Amino acid sequence: MVQYAPIRLDASFAALADATRRGVLERLGRADASITELAETFHMTLTGMKKHVGVLEGAGLVTTEKVGRIRTCKLGPRRLEEETAWIERYRQLWDARFDELDRVVEELKRKERVDGRKNRE
Amino acid sequence: MVQYAPIRLDASFAALADATRRGVLERLGRADASITELAETFHMTLTGMKKHVGVLEGAGLVTTEKVGRIRTCKLGPRRLEEETAWIERYRQLWDARFDELDRVVEELKRKERVDGRKNRE
DNA sequence: GTAATACTGAACCACATGGTTCAGTATGCG
DNA sequence: CGCATACTGAACCATGTGGTTCAGTATTAC
Numbered sequence: 081m082v083q084y085a086p087i088r089l090d091a092s093f094a095a096l097a098d099a100t101r102r103g104v105l106e107r108l109g110r111a112d113a114s115i116t117e118l119a120e121t122f123h124m125t126l127t128g129m130k131k132h133v134g135v136l137e138g139a140g141l142v143t144t145e146k147v148g149r150i151r152t153c154k155l156g157p158r159r160l161e162e163e164t165a166w167i168e169r170y171r172q173l174w175d176a177r178f179d180e181l182d183r184v185v186e187e188l189k190r191k192e193r194v195d196g197r198k199n200r201e
Numbered sequence: 202m203v204q205y206a207p208i209r210l211d212a213s214f215a216a217l218a219d220a221t222r223r224g225v226l227e228r229l230g231r232a233d234a235s236i237t238e239l240a241e242t243f244h245m246t247l248t249g250m251k252k253h254v255g256v257l258e259g260a261g262l263v264t265t266e267k268v269g270r271i272r273t274c275k276l277g278p279r280r281l282e283e284e285t286a287w288i289e290r291y292r293q294l295w296d297a298r299f300d301e302l303d304r305v306v307e308e309l310k311r312k313e314r315v316d317g318r319k320n321r322e
Numbered sequence: 323g324t325a326a327t328a329c330t331g332a333a334c335c336a337c338a339t340g341g342t343t344c345a346g347t348a349t350g351c352g
Numbered sequence: 353c354g355c356a357t358a359c360t361g362a363a364c365c366a367t368g369t370g371g372t373t374c375a376g377t378a379t380t381a382c
Binding site: 094098100124127128131132135148149 | 339
Binding site for chain 3: 235270
């Protein structure tokens, strides 16, 4: 089993497993925002939003910088390359698996035809 | 904010946020397996593995069928299309965002040059 | 029929998550 | 200075997660 930095995958997939956090990423894709702006947009307390931002930061998907009173959040350095890579590989397995099943089915059909002929002999 | 069946995305990203479950998917990509086989492979009790399989089933990533004593697990109908779509869209946002930043930086450089000329006038 | 196998379900555990409130601290504005 | 703004941290709460054990039930093998 290939590994693909499992801890990072854990963190980023977990970060993506929440609609609010996905929403924050989409929001930051349009423009940087303060914690207050994000909290208002998603109808949540400052403290609650700060936790979500913390999770996203932990996964490397967001970076923040505090200037004066205001902490500005922006998209982080990661482009979800590893996550895409994992999913891509999974899809290849999936395809191979189902191709194999198709092959088995074809094989069964072929045998059936042979058996059919045998029975008619 | 476009929605992309958020509940499903929640379930599948959460299912992928665990190394054991990702391992189970990879394992099932090679061949179907019983709960016992999976539990042994991942050094876990039957009950524990059954929970993981339940999570994967809930996300549509695995299907199971019980014949006699044995419950056989195989890859489910989903190929993670929606997950890939979400990530793809995110990457587009990401690229656009950073292109914009580049543009802003260029704009600042241009202004600097203009200001420089002004100052020399 | 008895015993082993394969799973199932309930109950428990420690810890994480998604949210809150409340009481701060730090900064900016008049 | 004095007040409003913006965030921060601790504490709490309900619920979920990842695992266990233990006591079943259902199937298969001898």
